[in-house]
Each structure stands twice: as C-alpha cells, then as structure tokens.
Amino acid sequence: MYLAAVLREAGEEVEILDADLLELSIDETAKKACRKNPSIVGVTATTPTIKNALKVVSAVRAIDSGVVTVVGGVHPTFMPEETLLSCPDLDLVVIGEGEQTLLELTQTLKGFQWDGRDYSAAKEFAERVSKVNGIAYRDPSNPNLIRFTPPRAFIQDLDKIPLPARDLVPFEHYKLLGKDASIGAIITSRGCPYGCTYCSSSRIGGLKFRARSVDNVLLEIQELYYKYRLRHIEIIDDIFTLNQKRAFEFAKKLKSLKLDVNWVASSRVNTISRDLLRALFSAGLTILYYGVESGSQRILNLMRKGVTVEQIRTAFRITREEGVKSCGSFILGYPGETLDEMKQTIKFACELDADYAQFCVLTPYPGTPVYDELKSKGLLLTEDWDRYTTLEPVIKYEVFGYTAKQVKKMLNYAYRYFYLRPRYVIKHLRFLPLILGVLMRSYVIPKLGLDRLMGSSRSKISPSLSS
Template structure:
C-alpha cells in the first residue's frame, strides 16, 4: 500500500468575537481525524488557521510544500465561505489532490455545497474518523479510484462529474476504541483564554433531546454514547503529565446526562490524585447538589448552563424540555457548591415578543451568574427551525457568513418583531448584565475585557452600520449547552 500524506485545515473565522476575548478552542474534530489516520500509519499535518491566522495564500503555500494527496477541511455554516477560499487556492496549486470537506454545514447540505463549489471533490457527513480513513485507504490502494463502497459520503465522479451519494455510515459504538486526539500536531499550549492554557476533551457523543434550534442530535445521533471513566481519566493524565496542562474544558453536549458516570469520573480523578481544574456544561435539569459538590472536589471550577429563555412559553416553543424553576435550582446548586456559573440565552426566537425578550434579560440578571452569553436565534441548516422557516419563506438570506448568532437573518414581519429590534435587544442584554455596579465590583479583573468586547461587538457596529459576527465558540447550534 502506498502511504499517502494528509493535510487537515481549520479555517480562520475572521469575524469571531473570540479573537477579542482571546479565547480559542482546539480543533478537536481534526485532531480525532488525525489520530485515526496516524493509527493507520499515514503522515498527517494540521494547520489551525483560526489560531495561527496565516491567511489563505500562506496556507496554500504550506500545502504546496507538504504536497499531500488528501486535503481535509472542516466548516461551520459561518465559516463555509472561508473554507472554500482555502480549497480554491489549493486546488489551483495542487489539481491532482482530493479536497474533502466535513463539519455541520456540509453534513446537512452536501449536494448543494458540492454543486456550488467546484474546488471541492467530496463531502464527509457526520462522524468522520472511519470515513476519512476509508477514503484515504482507497487512494492508497488504487490507481482508478472508486468510492462507491465508502459509507457516509457525497462525491463528484471524476469521469462524469455527476454527484453520487453512498449509504449512511453507522455511528461509532465503542468510543474507547478511538485513539486520543493528535494534540502533538497542534500548539496545545496556545489554546484557552488569554494566557490561561486550556485543553479540550470530549467524553461522550450524541444527545437524547430535540431542541428545535440545535443540530447536535442530528449529527452525533439521539443515542448517548460515552467513554468509560478510566479511558477519560487516562486522557486527563496525558494532558497533565505529557503536555503540562492542568486546566481542562469538557466539551460534551450532555456530559452530565448519566449522573453516575459523571460521579465515577470525579471519583477516578480523585483516586489518582490528579491536580486539575475543569469546566463542563450541563442542562439545568441534569444536576443536583451532591453531584456538583463531588465534581467540585475533583477539580471542577465552572459550569455552563444552556438556559436559553426567561419565558416559559418560549422554552416550550423551543422544545427545550426545562422549566424556569429548573434553571433557578441549577444555579443555586452550583453556587452552593462553590462553582462559577456561565449561562446562555437566545433572543429573537420565532413567536417571541418584545416582552418575552425583556423577560429573558431580567431573568438572566436575576440568576446572577458569573458570566452570561446571549445570542440571536439563527436557523442553521439541519435544524428543525431552519426547515420550518424555510418552508414559510421567513429566512431573510442564505449568505452563510451572516449566520453568526449575533445578526438577525429571520423575517419577523408577521411576528411582531423586526431585525433591528432583536439586534438592539442583544446589545441591551450584554450592556445591562455586564454594566451592573455590583457585577463590576465583584468582577474587577474582567472589566477591561468586557468593555473591549462590548465596544467592538456592539458600539462600533452601531456607529459604522456594520455588524459584528461570531461568539467565542461558534458552533452550528445557537447554544453549546443542550
């Protein structure tokens, strides 16, 4: 077998607020792909241009110097345009390479994406580890390539140019079988907030819930698949003893879905005497006092709750499956355990009124978390709300770079709202939450960052007529806590 080289690229999100905050997350998807390829003895390189910001031409030059047979790109909806720019330049320079695109946007619009972008050869849908290995094996084995038996892809036939779609690929059952992400291929100590180095870890996949605005269960499945506590803590030890990183972010959608497993992970960390601090997210209805206290004693410092609305009617429209009382209880449990709290909220949901948005702003300040994230409902392709609004012609545009969760792209003409009002409410929410005298007194260390972010994101756009884009972790869902 001719072992070919593979290059993986994480596009630069040129408009993201995370750059102002100094918070960059590692490209976990590419790192998992890389380790799976390395397990099969392929030589792999990762260019995280979202971190390094080399630019399109420089990345193209690096690709030419490496001269890989396979170039893999990942993209969210807001970064798809950027990803295609890399693909176009690299395809011109390396016309015989196979350019593969994966990620949420490509998963839900594979045919449309290929039709509109001739530089792309193949789309990987959903989980990519086994699929990309299968694609690369094909290129290594044959002079004449036939991808028909590689499950989970849409590709451009090299002879006819026609698009072909293969069978769906089953989800990976045993997550412990996956090698740890290839952290040696990225500057691991460069991720986190400002100078605080943070390592990302994913301990589970899949979401059993069906929130209207989220794609998580549609990409990773509605069945909760989890790694064993021993396997998880083995990876934590790698962070600490191999990379010297003691600050970790659990990036699961539903880390605490199985409370017993979460407790077991906490117990295993303590039994091995590992000195770490970590952040995790949870639904507000999946925590209790004893669980959070146990996690606190194992190193947990902050919890991230996806509350989403201060109106029970809107929560029900979202199919969130929680109550306002759940949120109040969850924040209380966290504070009692001595944890920091970060909450997220969505404004401008279809059917929402101005009063509902005001209720959300009031409720977010009533909860009084340490940090609060607000976003505008964005109907990402693949979500039920996208399909609903698309069928009613209520999506204002499909200029994907506008899908940033800070810009309104819904036609509210029949809903009692308008885009300008929703964007103004977003600015008001941030300003009201972070300008409270009590908050500023208790978070003096954050004042400069908060002022800088609010000014760049909301004040300057108001003065210039432009719109700031992105948030610190712009996934293809409106909130990263399900």
C-alpha cells in the same frame, strides 16, 4: 486532532494546520497545506466558515491540480449537495462522524491523483470512493449530479478512537480566555437524546448518548497534565452530566489522581443535583455552562427545551451555593417571541445571578428543526452563510411584528444590561479585563461594524487537515 490520530495510528502521514490560530489568509493557508505535496487536503467547516473553507479548497486546487479535496463538518453534513455544487474544485463531502470514513477514503485513494479532469479519471475516482460509506461525490458523467453512499454508522465504542494528535498543533498557543495560560479541550461523549428545535446535536450525533469510559477520559487528562503541562481543561460535550452515575465516577477518580487541574463543562438544568455539584467541585470543576435560552416558559416550550423556569432557577441557585461559577447562554429572537419576552429573558439572566452570560440571536443553522420550518415558510432573510454568526439576525421578523434591527438592538442591550450593572461590576471587579473583552467582542465590535473591517485583510477559516 481525533481524525489525525486515527490516520496516524493506521500508518498514514498526516499534518494539521490550524489556520485560524495562526491568522493565515486563504492563500497562505493553501500554500502551507500544499508544501509537502499531500495526496488529500481536507477542511473542516461550520456554517459561518463554509464559504472561506471552500475558498481554501479552490486555492489548494490552484496550487496542486492533482490533490483530492475533502470537506467535512456540521454544515456540509446537512448541506452536502449544495456544498459540492457551489465549489467545482471540491471532490467530496464527508457526512457525519469522520474518523472511519476519512481512514477508508485515505486507504481506497492510495496512489490516486487527478491527472486532468477527463471522464476516465472521474470514473476511476467515483469507482474508488463509491465503496466508502458516509460520503457525497460527483457523478463521473455529470458533475452536477451528486451521488451518495450509504450512511456511516455511528461509532459505538468511543474508547477505540486514539487520543488526539495534539503534538501536531502549536498547543502552547491555545490560551484560556483572559489569562496567559494554555487550555486543553476534550470530548468525552457524543449524541443527545433531546430534540431542541434550535440545535442539530441529536441529528449529527444521534439520539443515543455514547460515552467514553471514565478511565479512557482520565488517560487523556493525565496526558494533558504530564505531557503538555496543562492545568486548565474544557470538556466540550453537549451535556457532560447527562449520565449522572458516570459523572460521579469521573469526579471520584479524578479527585483520587490528585492533579492540580481545574476544568469547565456543560450541563442541562435537569441533569444536575446538589450532590453531583459537590462531587464535581471537589474534583476541580470551576465553571458550569447551562443552556438556559429563555426566561419565558412559552418560548421554552416552543423550543422543545424540556425544562421549566423553576428548574432553571433551582440549578443556578444550588450551583452558586456549592461554590461553582455559572455561565448561562440565552437566545433572543426565537420565531414568535415578542419583544417583551426578550426583555423578560434579559431580566431573568440577571435574576439568576449567573457569573457570566452569553446572549445570541436565534440563528437557524441547517440541520436544525427551526431551519427546516423557517425555510419551508420562506422566512429566512438570507442564506449568506457568512452572516450566520449568532450576532446578526437572519430571519424575516416583520411577520412577528418587529424588525431584524430591533432584535440586533435587543442583543446589544442585553450585554449592556447584564454586564454593566453596578452590583455586577463591583462583585466581579477583578475580572474586569475579561468582562471588557467579552463586551468588545460581543457588543462594541459588532455594533461598529469593526468585525467586517478587521476581517477584510485576513479571512478567518477553519482548521485544515492534510494527509
């Protein structure tokens, strides 16, 4: 929606198709994307959606041989060459932040349309796109040779990006989990100064924390409130509380607006304080997400997490005492972790008395330091990206003294152990439908293999953008 807003502000005609929300098949997505004869069709892709994203690209090309096809997102940013070589129907990859890159591509390709795939057309295409920073494309004389333009500089002033083009999507269908209420997601910052080994945020967004001004963020919240009548907001920054002075300012100004909204955000345990929690709670904060990852200090150190077990305990205690609900995320199966340390993490999650917990299997996504390490040592079980879902082990765990099957069993055990404790069930009885939904998606469906069965008739894909 941010990309679409930039294009539209520049006078381009643009549409957004959220195929996942609409539960469209690959072919249905391609037909809808091509119905108005777009000049460019772009698809956003993460690692577990990249294969389906490329299937959409091929389906689009089968319908309209003249359209320019583009893929962007986290996965192609770190795997641009592989992405292009695995799909002959893909014309180029956008690397990194896409707002300015996509705008320049749209402008430089104005009037261009593939008329056959001969050398002349490929040469003209390459000459045009070679002037745009932040992309990868094919050499016109050798389609197996991938060319790269200079890297795109990060956008320093995020306030210059227009508010998302939410009117281009069926906004009323974005629902709050477990409730018949719409929710709006916003991004208020980019970049992360931390270098956790399992995360690519600092690589894709840079080590420098870049934030929108508080006033700019509040403009978007007021638009969500008055124009779209939303009362539930999710701030999807990696670390909303990284700049505590800014977080205090946000809380003060949001509270002064007297909007009947509640919102959720994410924090590190070492970027939160009792005073800040109190301020955020008074401004409508209901749930704070913490990336705990492990209950073992040894594993936290291996992850380069930069926090201590005691800091984690303190953060959850003061969060609870200040009336804010907490959700902890935990990783099982980190390379070198023992089965006993995994059990320690599961028990630690219960000890923290978090309101919600999310467990996942360590998934070494391209772009993360742990992926680079495992790849270099030949310890990746598979590079079938469909399996990189955080629910299925993709590492050769035998070298660490156990099996992938044991890690999967540990994940199932974690959800049962946390959510089916009598004390927890009694305390959260009114949220039982929500809890059961979490268990179904995270435990029952994967355990029975129903996720593959349910996905066999309709392939889930990422939203596509056509201009």
